Amino acid sequence: MCQKNLTGDEVKRSIVIASVLVIALASAVLGFYFIKSNSGNETITATISIDFGNETIWKYCNITVDGENATVFDFLLAAAKNGSFDVKYTYYGQYDSYLVDSIAGVVNGRDNKYWQxxxxGVYGMVGADKQPVENGDIIEWKFTEFS
Known part of the structure; x- marks a missing residue:
């Protein structure tokens, strides 16, 4: 094959095409990065109440948690931070989940009651750290016997 010498116009056109391609590629990469870095930054707001089973109920309205994957467990921890009380929990690897052991010093098993x-209004059928929460949800923690 013979080598062809490019004219000045052909060189300029090649430079313009290459520049447009570089700008388009950079825009696509930056756009993808921006979308990815901002996903999950949604703030979820819910109401959480904690019923100690002795006519004492604490209620926390408009608790917010960052992230579209916010869970019932996340909201309990946020309420604990807001209300300055402790939540004790244990991680169980075989279930890849956490179990709430106590809230504000009230420990599971007392009077055959457990935190649920x-x-x-629907009983939680999965671990609290697996149950997603949506805006406006109402979360109730109750220290009660199993039904």
Whole structure:
């Protein structure tokens, strides 16, 4: 094959095309990075109440948690921070989940009662750290006997 010498116009056109391609590629990469870095930054707001089973109920309205994957467990920890009380919990690797052992010093097993949660009036069937929360949800933690 013979080598062809490019004219001045062909060189300019090649430079313009290469520049446009570089700018388009850079825009695509930056756009993807921006979308990825901002995903999960949604703030979720919910109400959480904690019923100690002795007519004492603490209620926390408009608790917010960052992240679209916010869980019932996250909201309990946020309420604890807001209300300055402790939550004790244990991680169980075989279930890849946490169990709430006590809230504000009230420990599971006392009077055959345990901490259980409901979300929008429905009993929680998965670990609190696996149950997603949506804006406006109502979370109830109750220290009660199993039904």
């Amino acid at each position: 949660y409901w979300i929008n």
